Amino acid sequence: MSALLEAPHRSTGDAPSPRRRRARPGLALVTTVLALALMAVLAFHDFLPDLFGLGLLVDSALPWFGLLIPVLLVVALVSRSLAAIGAAVASVLVWAVLFVPAIVPLGWNAPAASGTTLTVASQNVEADSGTAAESATALAATGAQVIALQEMDDAAREEVSAVLDESYPYSYGIGTVGVWSTYPIENAQMLDLGLGWQRGIAADLSTPAGLVSIYVVHAASARPGDHATRDEMLANLADYVPRDENERLVMVGDFNAGSSDRHFSALAAQLDEPNQDGGGFGFTWPAGLPVTRPDHILQRGMKAVSSTTISAGASDHLAIVATLQL
Incomplete structure (x- = not known):
């Protein structure tokens, strides 16, 4: 009877072991x-x-x-x-x-605006959008002292002039690009990029803090297998930077090249582009769902106070707006 009541004994060797997960x-x-x-x-x-x-x-x-x-x-x-x-x-x-x-958000380390600042706004207004005037109105509302526009046809240029000429008495345009300024524009000329194309402007802005070089650019389009012309334009632009005599310089417009484009690197190595106020990449194209940033504001000799993108008109590009401390 005692044998029947005896609890069964299980050796420790019979205990189930935890299942090991195997590497793959x-x-x-x-x-x-x-x-x-x-x-x-x-x-x-x-x-x-x-x-x-x-x-x-x-x-x-x-x-x-x-x-x-x-x-x-x-x-x-x-x-x-x-x-x-x-x-x-x-x-x-x-x-x-x-x-x-x-x-990284620019606001983390940007200096507070003080003294004289220069706010530059730029947009590719898209020739077929028919809303260049609306874009100009929106950019003027930012308080920018300088507005640079690209991809304008004759009708768009007239519409923009009707909106901006009173508040921006100084302007210069050639081909599909134009610049309007509250500061006097000096030495304005077509930017010779070696291609004979009227898609670039070089000028001096006479600001209270001294001359600031400004370049307004609309580079040639870039498509897979078809971007040699754009590449040459970007290379020629990069050659202008070390030869410019002004300490302060702004280069702005539609470069048709993202920040990580190998042909943009020569410009990026010489000039600074401000981070976005709220952080992120600041993509500008296409406006409805931006996935890349062909539009840039590059500068030297100044500190960025603010930089952002805004929607203006019905263009397929968002506009870019940056404030620089002179």
């Missing part, structure tokens, strides 16, 4: 390779051959490659591979080094 070497390998490839594209995209327009597409979309990083991180964690996790984290660091400095 195949998934880890794929994740590691993709992370390394992403880092290579981010860091060395300038060296990618521009076959079938690949270089232009990659350059333009480069900031968006960051969307791949969360996916890689999740998959790396699932693979339970330290190598895959390390590669994914490294891709985060590369993207951050390239883009985080440009998307």
Whole structure:
């Protein structure tokens, strides 16, 4: 009877052991390779051959490659591979080094406006939009002392002049570009970009703080496999910067090149572009759902106080507005 009542004995060797999650070497390998490839594209995209327009597409979309990083991180964690996790984290660091400095809100370290400032507003008004006058009205409402417009036809120029000439008594235009200013414009001339195109202006603004060089630009269009003319225009623009005698300089307009475009880098290396007031990339095109920033305000010799984008008229480009401390 005592034998029957005796509790069954189970040796510790029979106890069920917790189930170990196994690493997934195949998934880890794929994740590691993709992370390394992403880092290579981010860091060395300038060296990618521009076959079938690949270089232009990659350059333009480069900031968006960051969307791949969360996916890689999740998959790396699932693979339970330290190598895959390390590669994914490294891709985060590369993207951050390239883009985080440009998307930090300007308000975090911008100086307070004091003394004399120069506010510049610019927009590609889109020739077929028929709303150049509305754009001019919206830009004037920002209080800008200088308004630069691109892609104007004759009718648009007349409409803009009717809106701006009274408040902006100084102006100069040639081809499809024009500039209106509350400050006197001196030495205005067509910007010779070596192509014989009337899509650029060079002038001096006579401000209370001294002369400020201003360049208004509408670069040639850039499409996959068809951007050689734009590339040449950007290269010629970059050559103007070191030869300009004024300490303060503003270059503004539609460059048809994003900030990460390899052919924009020569300008970006010489001039500063303000961050956005609220942070982010400040994309300007297409206006309804911006995915890239072909429009820029570049400067040297001044401190940025404010920089933002606004909607003006029915153009397919958002307008850009920046205030600089003279």
